[in-house]
Amino acid sequence: MKTPPSSHFTPIDLRPHFNARRDELQGGLGRKAGVAEWITQLQGLQTFRGIPFLLGGATGSDVLALRPGEAPLSIPLAPAKATYVVFLHVVTDHARVMPRGFGGFGPPTHPVDGNELGTPVATYSLRYADGSEAQVPVLRRLAIQQRHIAWSASPFEAVPALGPHVNSTHGEDLALDRAPTMSFGFAECRAASGRLRPGGENLWLYALPNPHPSKEITGIQLRAEEEAALVYAVSTTRLAEHPLRLQVRRKLRLRLPPGVELNRLGELDVDDRGDQIGMDLGTVISARAVLEYSQDEWLGDANDVQPVRSRSEVLVEYAAHPDAKLYLRGRDGSLHMHDLRALAADKAADEPPPAMSIAPTTRPVKFRILEKETGQGVAARLHCHGPAGEYLAPRGHHRKVNTGFFEDLFGDFANGLNQYAYVDGTCIVDLPLGLVFVEIRRGFEVRPIRRVVHIDANTESLTFELEKVIRWREQGWVSSDTHVHFLNPQLALLEGKAEDVNVVNLLASQWGELFTNVSEFDGRTTLGAKDFGGDGEFLVRVGTENRMQVLGHLSLLGYDGEMIHPLCTGGPDESAIGDPLETTMSEWAERCRRQGGLVVLPHAPMPQAERAADIVLGVIDAMEMMTFNPRDAQITAFGLADWYRFLNIGYHLPLVAGSDKMSAASLLGGVRTYSQLGEREFTFLNWMDSVRNGDTFITVGPLVSMTVEGRRPGSRIQLPAGGGTVTVDWRIESVSVPVKKIEVVCNGLVAFELSCDDLECKGSLPLRVTESCWVAIRLRGSVVGRDGDIAAHTSAVQVEVGDKPIFAAADAVSVLAQIEGTIAYVDTLAPRADEDKHAGLRANLALAHHRLHRRLHQLGAGHSHTPIHAVHTHRDH
Structure with missing residues (x-):
């Protein structure tokens, strides 16, 4: 905003004394070739940093040129008192001088740097009404500087005329329907000093302190010493404090x-x-x-x-x-x-x-976050705010967290209007005196802290003890996030510790022509593992998310050896424009398994294409439910319905969950997987095995364990041809997310529904089974009080009656249609690089279709299927 000039300053009219025209000057005082000089556009009354100055006009001389050997310039003034006289001025540019035998520094188009120091440029004299005079030396790079400087050459007693300014980030500009004006990265800095980038034109303000402020000034004399200089304008003030020195925030x-x-x-x-x-x-x-x-x-x-x-x-x-x-x-x-x-x-x-x-944040306070049981420091997610709701970020963290894609992935998190910082046990927060509001969180088994503390002039530190009130980790359960992007591994480890997520899968990938986390993949390192110097309790492994525009995405976790390429294929948005369809997801999956990895279908059910074929081919280890942040959306019925469909035709896939974290608004582990290790030691390999075994549940808060006839999820129970009654048992514990309903789900339908009015409950009920089915527990509850939200879901137990498998013809037909649609894309629109390769890709998809189609006929339901695309006749469209 352009504000009125400060009334504390009086501009001096130098126009009768100007002796040069700035756009006609040559050499080090002239306009620099190839640089758009904004200075030449300034005329008349101008304001710099709120200070008014009177510059020259459109014609005639418009600047005071001081040249060595020339007579001093004397400027009479109307008698007036002043504490400071503020000059708008520059010294001549000097060419960079390098020692002989050494190369140059900086780009050749900017052969000046301004690093010379202390050369006497001029003497500015103040003349008083009593006839006395005060002479002040003006030295290069102290009181004055040249217009063009390198980034390292700021003067010590002068400031840029343009002053510091705030810029908006790219995300903010786009949200406000306006084009960003700065490149990404510089915009996210939010602030600039006012000094133009190297090569730009600068003017400098110098506030000459009047050594005799009680005397009236009647004139100024300007005399060049060893260098030429320009004075553009002068203003006076009676402010007691230095006019160019700003207070802290x-x-x-x-x-x-x-x-x-x-x-x-x-x-x-x-x-x-x-x-x-x-x-x-x-x-x-x-x-x-x-x-x-x-x-x-x-x-x-x-x-x-x-x-x-x-x-x-x-x-x-x-x-x-x-x-x-x-x-x-x-x-x-x-x-x-x-x-x-x-x-x-x-x-x-x-x-x-x-x-x-x-109240300003003038009191640095050290925060200590301890585990109550051991007294050891632990990582956590910290929020502080003051009485006006102002977020008080720890040192090294953002005052305002940017929440856009690929922004602010530096240990910060924004949850609605609340902002947090991830800290590793200790940090320093600059706090105001008075009341401060503190929240500390650490996952789903630790009671969160929300307190009001009083800060006074003697407060040096605050200690908070986090109490673990649910102990499922000690019972063999391991938490994990199967889907995280963009963080570096060390930060992923910190956030995993702070959110109490034992396994973080950081996925390298491609986004058009952007590649992320690729250099952090080495096919062997599990950060945090004992083998790699960690304590073995919190692990980070870099895998890959391999993606296709139409066919789908695949998360390849924990595999050894070389990275599985291509990371993306088939064209944008996933791969680059013009990329061919080089492979199928099933080929990626088979390679991952050969290299010892775990294959996960991410963010069910989207994209809903080749995932159907890959499940039928038996190359998928688990299906993932995803939510960026459970405050915005929890476990979706849409995604679960896709999983139910495959369970309904006999494909016994475990459930896993991932945040797909791609911004600071996404919560790592906000939805997470718990898997049961049993008696096995916790290692990354054993974690992958625990997922494959299928004893998992996913949750945004409540923890749930289920058995059917004593058998855990991932198991199969055989009943005689007439069926029978099985007992379903469950146990639920939650720290702060309440459970409203417990639903026993059988073949996708609710068999029983019970209310739950506590954070802890357990129960048992008989379930009569007359046909083959699968059984799981679904919990209704919400992190923010929404009705109908799904808060947790177990994987399934299969119950087979006699020799009849679980098979719902309508779901099989739906899955066949997905495979046929996939083949239609491959036949018609998929970009091809090699016809033989293309034929191989199609054959793999046709095999999946053949298997399911044959099964549909074997079970007597083939007549219910009308193909949407000819699969067995390869048509070139």
């Missing part, structure tokens, strides 16, 4: 005046494209809606406590001079001003003021 709570509204992100625009809020002698860093928390809810038992975003108040963070003014602009163009000096004064009022200072 401050915050204030501000009530929005009429006509000022938040954007769709719940913020006011603060970058140079916004026209809502700004400061004269400072920078608004952010202006975000105040987050209002209920303290009663915070100290209650709810699993997820979210704030309410205010529509009428914002929390403004800024860096400014103490005499700065804050401006807001309404829709009608009206300006609303707040004086920071007045806000800092302690004034009693009957009503809350429109703006109120918030």
